[in-house]
Amino acid sequence: MKVISENRCFGGVQGVYAHESDATACEMTFGLFLPEEAREGPVPLLWYLSGLTCTHENAMVKAGAQGWAAEQGIALVFPDTSPRGEGVADHDDFDMGQGAGFYVNATEAPWAPHFRMWDYVAEDLPDLLARDFALDMERQAITGHSMGGHGALTLAMTYPERYRSVSAFAPICNPTRGDWGRKQLSAYLGEDEAAWRAHDASLLMAEKGFAGPVLVDQGGDDQFLDLLKPETLFEAAARRRQEGSFRIQKGYDHSYFFVSTFMEEHLGFHAEALYA
């Protein structure tokens, strides 16, 4: 693992690190905020999965999460959103290829060799974090924005024993039925739609829900509302009486101004579950 940078931040350290990933077969970069409590021993960990076009950096510099995480004594990890590099497949569209991994393991050419972001977030990066940092991997929670909200919700419902709580900002809720989803799932996973189901938060919510609390915030003036389809997730959650809060925030758009506005509440929500 390479240290790219380490900066003191709210009494802790905001680091950026790079490592060779077995899952994606290329070098991956991630951000990790460690609160000052991590100097004394392992601290709980909140994953933040980012959206389309993002690297590890967008949320790290724009979400305003570190101050609230420091207050709660919680670490934050900001993974990249796809494999990258010259030997890695890409696409001209901003919502395909590099910067748009969709948190799946691609099975189709030309994506299959590197686009394994599900394994990267579920296996590879957790192994490295547990080995090299003072993190209590028995106390993890997960959140994300847009494509990252989709990743957070699908990972949490697949591994309910791992994550104590899940939240999302403007998640892609029903990718098997929307243009942010069908395009990418068919390219990465192929035309057999049965393979897509494990990556649809609304279908997973209807089938199994989540064992812990869920918090979802969605901007009412989000320019991508028709692609995100929050109503599908909210309906599925209501139907199964899922524990949680599913909120439309009037006037907010899709940007990090929206994400940063509600970050304090999301950190407080996760802290409650992580310290229960």
Ligand SMILES: N[C@@H](CCC(=O)N[C@@H](CS)C(=O)NCC(=O)O)C(=O)O
């Ligand atoms: N570039 C796209 C939008 C992509 C976009 O809004 N990405 C969101 C996540 S889906 C994001 O976080 N962008 C990076 C940022 O705001 O820093 C467009 O203009 O239509």
